[in-house]
Amino acid sequence: MNPLVAILGPTAVGKSALAIQLAREFRGEIISADSRTVYRGMNIGTAKPTPDEQALAPHHLIDVVQPNETFTLADYQHRAYTTIAEIHARGNIPFLVGGTGLYVRAVLEGLSIPRVAPNLARREELEKLDAEFLYARLQTLDPLAASRIEPRNKRRVIRAIEVCESSGQPISELQKLNAPNYRVLRIGLTMPRVQLYERINARVDAMITAGLVDEVRGLIERGYAPDLPSMSGLGYRQIVDYLQGKTSLEEAVRVLKRDTRRFVHHQYTWFRLNDPRIVWFDVSVDVTESIRQTARRFLEGGLQ
Numbered sequence: 554m555n556p557l558v559a560i561l562g563p564t565a566v567g568k569s570a571l572a573i574q575l576a577r578e579f580r581g582e583i584i585s586a587d588s589r590t591v592y593r594g595m596n597i598g599t600a601k602p603t604p605d606e607q608a609l610a611p612h613h614l615i616d617v618v619q620p621n622e623t624f625t626l627a628d629y630q631h632r633a634y635t636t637i638a639e640i641h642a643r644g645n646i647p648f649l650v651g652g653t654g655l656y657v658r659a660v661l662e663g664l665s666i667p668r669v670a671p672n673l674a675r676r677e678e679l680e681k682l683d684a685e686f687l688y689a690r691l692q693t694l695d696p697l698a699a700s701r702i703e704p705r706n707k708r709r710v711i712r713a714i715e716v717c718e719s720s721g722q723p724i725s726e727l728q729k730l731n732a733p734n735y736r737v738l739r740i741g742l743t744m745p746r747v748q749l750y751e752r753i754n755a756r757v758d759a760m761i762t763a764g765l766v767d768e769v770r771g772l773i774e775r776g777y778a779p780d781l782p783s784m785s786g787l788g789y790r791q792i793v794d795y796l797q798g799k800t801s802l803e804e805a806v807r808v809l810k811r812d813t814r815r816f817v818h819h820q821y822t823w824f825r826l827n828d829p830r831i832v833w834f835d836v837s838v839d840v841t842e843s844i845r846q847t848a849r850r851f852l853e854g855g856l857q
Contacts, residue, residue: 561740562652571742586614587651684707687710703815
């Protein structure tokens with residue numbers, strides 16, 4: 554079977570830097586598994602690899618669509634599988650890198666995505682309801698699906714409710730698995746929460762310094778509505794509140810840091826430390842050589 558290396562873990566833990574290093578050493582090409590970096594013009598708030606970083610190794614599934622274009626999980630899965638096949642055909646190694654658990658699962662486990670057409674009228678009704686109420690509704694309809702969705706991710710909660718209501722079945726039952734025929738190495742990066750939270754705080758401060766406010770303002774000025782799914786991501790909805798006068802910049806930054814820390818907790822529900830399929834590395838110390846040797850043994854056929 555053709556090999557596929559996945560680099561997983563929470564935000565700000567250092568996945569992108571490691572991926573570039575391994576890709577350069579092992580003739581790799583990087584496939585982003587991030588639900589926000591697919592959008593053009595959303596660079597700072599998504600911590601998208603810079604042009605210089607992207608020049609160090611081939612990157613894929615970045616800057617795929619405009620912020621007002623629809624990009625579904627099924628779209629991502631199809632493009633990812635196509636890209637993986639193209640990388641293998643070139644004789645190179647695909648590195649799937651990111652922290653969006655559903656994207657990673659769609660590729661590694663062959664998640665079957667329910668074919669339920671959007672119900673725009675029902676969505677409009679649900680959008681008017683409070684996020685906590687909606688999440689409680691989903692917990693009633695499909696507790697398993699609810700456990701996999703961040704409660705404040707209103708768009709995904711609504712979609713799950715929509716599928717449950719339209720099909721009469723829990724979305725978690727419809728999302729069957731048909732794992733693709735790859736030999737997969739899952740590398741998980743982690744570190745103590747205190748250190749990770751310090752990195753998150755520093756990253757948010759760096760985003761503000763790099764011009765996150767101007768990036769969000771520019772998107773709005775170009776006609777991208779604040780209620781677009783693309784604008785609901787971390788770093789965008791908080792700054793939108795500031796630009797709309799709902800809060801101060803200081804408070805927006807505080808909330809962004811808090812929400813990112815909460816997102817880390819949700820990511821760990823996807824990438825469990827006790828998952829025997831994941832080889833975990835605590836990157837609070839230098840484990841670069843251990844990771845390199847693990848990757849080398851796998852690519853030479855020594856790890857299954």
